[in-house]
Amino acid sequence: MSLPSPLLAVTDRHGHARPLAATVRAVIAGGGRWIWFRDRDLPPDERRRLGETVADTVRAAEGFLIVGGDPDLAVILGAGGVHLPGGAPVSPVRDRLGGVLLGVSAHSLREVEAAALAGADYVTLSPIFPTASKPGYGPALGPEAIAAARGFGIPVVALGGIGEGTLPACREAGAAGFAVMGGVMHGEDPEGATRALLAGWADRGIV
Structure with a gap:
């Protein structure tokens, strides 16, 4: 199954006054x-209500939603x-759930395998x-870990400290995509930040 987009945007309602759905x-x-x-820090009922709002927003905008850690939700x-989680x-x-997109968090090559x-x-x-x-999760793994992880035959999405300046190293190491939370969730212009990241990825020939 192919990834829906090179950029995986991780939600975080903290750090900005605007509602999460607007972001x-x-x-x-x-x-x-x-x-x-x-x-995931919310009580189950509150998380479900917020999730319903986010899901409606994603569906209306023709996006693709995944839920962290809760198949029932x-x-x-x-x-x-x-x-x-790993x-x-x-x-x-x-x-x-059958043929849904199923991802796993990994913090080592052993967990990737x-x-x-x-x-x-x-x-x-x-x-x-x-x-x-x-x-x-300890010290940064470095982009060389992406290159090593590719040997297990699974798409690797780089997470942690990812921005326009670090995208080239992720690309050169063979990442299938990149995940960002604060870089798109916490700024004044999430739309512009998203465009800039995707443009940087595309400029390097990896759309």
Whole structure:
């Protein structure tokens, strides 16, 4: 299964006064149609309500929604995929949801290999570069980890410290795409930030 877009935009309602749905709408307007609904710090009922708003927004803008860590919520929201934490069992989710896009978070080559063997469609590998949002996962892996991970035959989405300046290294290492949270969720112009990132990716011949 091909990835919906090179850019995976990870939701984060913190850090800006605008409603999350408005930010998501702006990201999709900027070309970032692949949205990962994360915001997992909310109680289940609140997360479901926020997810319904985000799902409606993504659907209306003809984007592609995946839900982080909760297959049940993905079904409720009619999402196109699920993103599982590292080490989570893949087969039961695949058996239940069928041909949805199924991703797994990886923080080492061992976890990439495990996800590939389990039948995931892609992995996010992080942190590639230093980032304040991933302090608990040790030092940055560096783009060389992307190149090594490609040997397991699964698309690798670079996550952690990704911006216009670090895109070339991810491309040269063979990343299938890149994931961004703060770079598109927290600024004053999420649409413009999304356009700039995608333009940088396209300028380097990797649309």
